[in-house]
Amino acid sequence: MIKFENVSKKYEKKDKFALKDVNININRGDFVFLVGSSGAGKSTFIKLLLREEVPSEGTLVVNEKDVASLSPRTIPKFRRNMGVVFQDFRLLPNKTVYENIAFAMEITQQKKRDIRRKVPVALSLVGLSDKAKSYPNQLSGGEQQRVGIARAIINNPVILIADEPTGNLDPQNADEIMEILQDINRRGTTVIIATHAKEIVDKLQKRVITLDKGLVTSDVQRGNYTNVKQCYL
Template identity: 60%
Template sequence: MIRFINISKEYKNGVKALSNINLFISKGEFVFLVGPSGAGKSTLIKLILKEENPTEGKIYLNDMDITKVKNRKIPYIRRNVGVVFQDFRLLPNKTVYENVAFAMEIIGAHPREIRRNVPMVLSMVDLSKKAHCYPDELSGGEHQRVAISRAIVNSPPILIADEPTGNLDPDTAWEIMKVLRDINKRGTTVLMATHAKDIVDIMKKRVIAIERGRIVRDEEKGVYEHELSNP
């Protein structure tokens, strides 16, 4: 599903963001990406989305080498990846329904397909009654559920969530995690970058820890961080 082979990334200013990353994420996995700020998590996500290119190595999505694809093919690659951000990024002048529908409109989906899919995903995240509301009429948790709906309405096989609970209170954060868990149970591969230690430790999913651009830990049913043992 997602494979990094000997990936390194050095920016033009000399900053080495990633160093010799080897990683494989299988179809249907739920993976937490953890590590301190500046560790390389955002760079890794940008490489998957083709917002950046690696300095060395190869990246495969669904067995396709995306490392050196031409720019005109990038939109097609991104259709396979839904993205949820910490800051929601909703269009303020569009309703909930219109925000989600817009994600289908920009790829040229047929109106009939839009009318079928949008209500379905809004029901999935318990937002059917909010379909005609505008973003300024929603709570923070509802904002994020709209963002999730928009990310999955085109049925991408991969969902990337970049700090999706960062701006939410603990109870709302858990509501969002339940939505992401349900999406994962339907077969979508979920990669979530987070600093939410309590969520990672309770959910017991695969944990990939990055520090200073290197993978330092990759564990099934992992925790956010290991306690240092006493000498």
């Protein structure tokens, strides 16, 4: 599914590596937390997965594709197998909830009948069937993030990447969002979550990959932030 082999990334304008000699395997159906302080390399990790960047050294394979070998023409198709959930939601303010989700299908030129069939299913999955005609400014933060998740999964991605999905939410909404993400994972989608939410990581006891100054300092099944602290000692 995802394989980092001695992957390093160094940006031209910086003297240090954003990632250094990363070796990680993530299998289909895994649920992974990616943790580390600001500047640890989490954003670069995600950018490499999305083929926004390519490794300076090593090989990264995602869905049996060597990301560095992808041509510009093939990158959009490659990304259709991945959904992304953002901390700041990134909803289109002038479109309804239904239209925001449908838009993710429209840009891939899917048939209108398929859009009419799939959008209500996605809304039901995130518990927003009654909000289809609402606009983003009429929703709470938790509801907006649910729309973001529905949009991210509408094209049935095999990988879902969530970048600080609970960062702008209160604890109750954060727990509800995490339950939705776990439900999506139970349906077979590989879920990768970059987060600083220690309490959530500790509570769920999933796989935890820790980055520090570009290095993988810990990769623990059923991990928590105790493991993270220990790796810094």
